[in-house]
Amino acid sequence: DSGVTQTPKHLITATGQRVTLRCSPRSGDLSVYWYQQSLDQGLQFLIQYYNGEERAKGNILERFSAQQFPDLHSELNLSSLELGDSALYFCASSVATGRAGTGELFFGEGSRLTVL
Amino acid sequence: GQQLNQSPQSMFIQEGEDVSMNCTSSSIFNTWLWYKQDPGEGPVLLIALYKAGELTSNGRLTAQFGITRKDSFLNISASIPSDVGIYFCAGDPNTGNQFYFGTGTSLTVIP
Numbered sequence: 001d002s003g004v005t006q007t008p009k010h011l012i013t014a015t016g017q018r019v020t021l022r023c024s025p026r027s028g029d030l031s032v033y034w035y036q037q038s039l040d041q042g043l044q045f046l047i048q049y050y051n052g053e054e055r056a057k058g059n060i061l062e063r064f065s066a067q068q069f070p071d072l073h074s075e076l077n078l079s080s081l082e083l084g085d086s087a088l089y090f091c092a093s094s095v096a097t098g099r100a101g102t103g104e105l106f107f108g109e110g111s112r113l114t115v116l
Numbered sequence: 117g118q119q120l121n122q123s124p125q126s127m128f129i130q131e132g133e134d135v136s137m138n139c140t141s142s143s144i145f146n147t148w149l150w151y152k153q154d155p156g157e158g159p160v161l162l163i164a165l166y167k168a169g170e171l172t173s174n175g176r177l178t179a180q181f182g183i184t185r186k187d188s189f190l191n192i193s194a195s196i197p198s199d200v201g202i203y204f205c206a207g208d209p210n211t212g213n214q215f216y217f218g219t220g221t222s223l224t225v226i227p
Contacts, residue, residue: 002158002160004158033215035217042204042217042218042219042220043159043204043206043217045214045215045216045217048214055214056214088156090158090159103147103149103164103208103215104149104161104164105149105161105206105215106161107151107158107159107160107161108158109157109158110156110157110158112156
């Protein structure tokens with residue numbers, strides 16, 4: 001158990017809909033990352049938050065947005081869903097102090113999104 | 117974004133054999149991480165490397181941070197069936213903790 005909690009584990013929805021994925025980081029971790037993994041693909045970095053503020057953006061579509069709340073949990077919002085958005089969405093957390101030697105990512109078990 | 121080339125893409129080996137895989141980048145990284153992912157589950161951190169030349173072991177796994185800081189290697193000795201899975205490398209080009217992942221090496225161990 002990594003200590004990172006993601007909900008829901010599975011989600012099935014229709015095209016055009018909107019969903020929200022939730023992540024609770026490990027206790028003490030200030031940074032949350034979101035990754036997308038399509039079938040048999042690698043992990044694509046979407047976005048990173050640190051202590052409530054956006055720190056880095058990757059290949060995140062404009063239809064997707066995220067935020068990190070004061071209690072450090074994060075939500076990833078996916079709207080106007082398309083078939084191609086079907087994927088595993090992983091949240092990871094780290095201490096992320098910016099100092100060398102502190103950068104270890106711990107992943108949740110993922111949310112599997114199926115868009116029909 | 118950063119490109120990490122991981123090889124080989126897949127490996128089929130006999131139980132008991134040793135395994136080697138590597139990851140290279142076009143730029144210098146300050147941190148290298150190695151993960152294992154089982155189907156439908158989240159990646160699990162195996163080894164973290166923070167210094168060029170560093171060699172770190174975790175049981176039968178050994179990983180090295182390349183001297184050039186543009187590559188990293190993972191070795192698995194005496195493979196067993198539960199080693200089956202996809203192994204990912206991840207690198208952070210700076211201490212901002214922004215990690216980029218390799219494309220993965222799929223390992224199959226034949227009993």
